[in-house]
Amino acid sequence: MLFNRDKGKRPQEVSIRLDGLDTLESRIRKLEAAADDQRAALAALDPLGDRLIELRMRQERAEERARTLETAVADTRRVLDEQSEVLDLVRVTQVAERDDLTREDFLVHYELAQRLRALYTQRMPDLIQPRLTAERPRDVVRRQAQLISRLCVVLFGPDEQGGLGEPDLAELARIATDAGVVGLDARHQRLLERVGTEAAHLFRAMTGSGHAGHFDFAVEPGTPVDSEEHALWPSCEAGRPVAFVVCPGYRAAGRRLLETFVYTEATG
Amino acid sequence: MGSDEAKVVAAVDFGTHGTGFAWTVRTPLNDDPLTRRIQFFTRFPGRQPDSPKNLTAILVTDDGDTVAWGHEARARWVEALAKGEAEGLGYAYAFKTALKSGGSMADLPITGGFVDRADRGLIRELVTAYLKEIRELATAEIKRMTYTEREVRWCITVPAIWDDEDKAVLRRLAVDAGFPGDPERLLLAIEPEAAALYCHLRMPDAGSGPHRRARLPLHLDGFRSVVVDCGGGTVDITAYESHGDAGPSIALREIGIATGGWLGSEHVNQAFLDKTLGDRFGPAALKRIERDHPGELLELSEQWERAKATVELDREADAVAAVLDPVRIEVPVTVWDLLDEQVRVRLTHDAAGLPRQIVLPPEEVEGLLDERVDGILDKVAEQLAAIGRTSAASAEPETLVLVGGFARSPWLRERMRARFGERHRILVPPDPALAVLEGAVHFAYRPDVFVSRQAKYTYGFETAKPFEEGVDSTMRMYRDDEGDLLCVGRFGVAVQRMDSVRVNDAHPFRIVPVREDQDELDVRLYRSAKADPRYVDEDGSEEIGRLTVDLSGTVGRPLRERPIMLLFYFGATELRVEVFDPATGETSQVSVDFDRV
Missing domain, CATH: 3.90.640 (Actin; Chain A, domain 4)
Structure with a gap:
């Protein structure tokens, strides 16, 4: 207990306490000075704080813009995807609707054209040979071409009927045998049947293909031979005008698949 | 753009006599091969009347410029000769035959002017020039439908008897001609496979057509077919067996050995x-x-x-x-x-x-x-005999599929029927000359349709293996940095002849460098007609190409820590190799350089 202690020590204690107060006062002044420094520093930081706030606001605005842009990009992408799908559909439709493109179902016409060429240049000359031998014409090339021209008309129809009439097999036999005057041996008799059958097959295949076919008999006599449109009948002379059509050209869906075989008169 | 984003697939059937181009659009409707609509190009320049194939002919100047190609080249060449204006011009026809490595070219290609048919370098340039023309024509046709070139996946056909180096040469020439370098965007289709695919996908079922025109049932397990592709120059004969466990896909296993010859x-x-x-x-x-x-x-x-x-x-x-x-x-x-x-x-x-x-x-x-038909029939008989020797017996005789331009010949068909028709069904598509082209379009549409092929050769590379006393010659002895005694020049077999290899299966092979300071590894690829060759320099072994593997990332490490995995893909249309480095965990493609041999 303080009052019970030795009274002689009190002045010393008071002095110590007063010294303590002085020290405290000095510390307070230092702290106040430090606080002033801090306040000064904080005052210097005020503009940066504003800048920070501004930056925060700008960041928020930028984020907002980015969100808007992202939405716009997503929307644009969606629109682009939709447009791409539409474009694909348009392109697919465009491909589907083009009638100048060759599709698988048309390819048969190339084969038919080759068979037709074989009929013209191989089978028909062979079929007409017995009659030519019997007739012994002075101009055998011309006569052969004339007879084959008549065969083509009866097999593939005249041009005024669109060139796709039913093959007239009776007339075919009449021309080949000169109305029965010329006898055919067994091989040529079979050839006659085969030519008739092949013409009938070709007629059915051409008319049943779904693509409009057409035999082209129309070349005016005197027309210059056009190598892109016409083929010279074997043994005919080049550089001469067309005398008559031997075998018709063949077209399907507007495309020329076989040239028109034409006869040209020899010079002299 | 990845190949899966392709909107259009286009195929070029590059033939000896004629070359054609066909294409289709990738749509949900076309995803079904039965309803797929394919367009064939038929209006080639200078060709009257039009036709689905153009002549494989080209006319060039001695400066290397193309004057004309296809039928037009022939017409212009004939005209130049007639007018005495052929000086400085070169003409070539059927030049695809010159791409096949080794063997006789017989009497093809046909050349004129300054073109020497023995000059393979020049012939290759002509192939590039020709492919450039057909690519440009095809691209223009596709662009007319407002598709871009980047939206096209291409496919070029190759004969089954071509070796890997022949295919690599064609791919390089095609890229030089402007086709994409990305192998996913430029596929090579093996011609008989394409034809078989066509006969499977597009021919009517047995009930809806004459027996000889009925569909090839590649979906039936164990079904066997032999495709006889009679083209202008070569006849390729390839046999397949179907597996029925491939779900909606078609799983074909090549059986026998692709054979053929200059019988076109x-x-x-x-x-x-x-x-x-x-x-x-x-x-x-x-x-x-x-x-x-x-x-x-x-x-x-x-x-x-x-x-x-x-x-x-x-x-x-x-x-x-x-x-x-x-x-x-x-x-x-x-x-x-x-x-x-x-x-x-x-x-x-x-x-x-x-x-x-x-x-x-x-x-x-x-x-x-019969000059060639006799040879074709003998080759078919050989193939059937080879199947009998190398494959388990089948319940049903093989179906023979006759395709290619020469298959249009009634005489060839009849001789086939007379010799094989009693035992084998013989199938000829409606237009055998276009079966390969159309099949190639279907292949390009779905390249994963084939799941396996059969190795024609034993493939492998030069490697060093532990030295076997009394077996290996001391001339082959080598001691590595770790003191192990090795035999160099050994044939490291990656896949054996006649093995069935799946298209997407990697055949891994582990190799290790022989020196710690080695920063790359030159791997020589070899093949052999033997099933198990021992050395790369023995009879029957031949080097076919080289590839270089980068090892710089592991220089200085102990050899045992530097293994490299080579992943060979032998089942795809072309030989493909990847390198897996366990040290880096990276896989990279390496191209086989066939020209360094």
């Missing part, structure tokens, strides 16, 4: 020129015509080409088939005028008074066709 239609045409014309005109006149009138000679050959595809046959039951009619060939005026008077009189007499014509009696036609 062009060789029959050459026999016509040599024999028919040689006998009638006389060798001296024929030589003069070859020298002075090659265009007219080509015209004669083309007439024969058409006629032989349309001969009619006597097919009475139990009788040997025979050609029924003579074949008539018109002789061009310029050629006729070159012939001796005696020859002209004889020919006119033989043609029953018709001048400028040659008439081949049916027996002569048969003889000319």
